[in-house]
Amino acid sequence: GAGVSQSPSNKVTEKGKDVELRCDPISGHTALYWYRQSLGQGLEFLIYFQGNSAPDKSGLPSDRFSAERTGGSVSTLTIQRTQQEDSAVYLCASSEYRYNYGYTFGSGTRLTVV
């Protein structure tokens, strides 16, 4: 696609429910990143995918968080048993040459846990 597409744009969920966030990167971009941005805060790294290599999951805050990338393209971030502290904007980014030329971000998913 022309840009990084994320869905849904907004998600309100009840505490304890599971949610799935989707990211469709720019066609041909081999690197895909998930970041989280809480209100007024910087970007917190969550997970990185590069091609068919094993993902770098070092930023995932707990085992309630998981992510997968199918066919080297679309990625899904899953949060199980959501907590109020999970409320944030979840941003997906992709890049063509990994880190060298910076990232293109999607418009994000605003998650609110009530």
Added chain:
Amino acid sequence: QKEVEQNSGPLSVPEGAIASLNCTYSDRGSQSFFWYRQYSGKSPELIMFIYSNGDKEDGRFTAQLNKASQYVSLLIRDSQPSDSATYLCAVYTGGFKTIFGAGTRLFVKA
């Protein structure tokens, strides 16, 4: 703990002035440096990247890098009200991760 530090602001400048945004980083092995602009309620947008010591100019924007001082800055000449946003400094430190600063809010007064 690898860190990227920015003054949170807000930095307020009059229209037409030069806005100077600063960033320091802790990892001397950092390789690539980026500036992103983020409008309120929007996602970050890449505006500049720099690898080598010195200045890099792109239109009204100039990025400056001093690796010895672990310092990177962004100058915005002829600032416009449309430049009002949060500017995020980002540093690639290796391991396929980029660390972002918390951002500096810039307000350009008309």
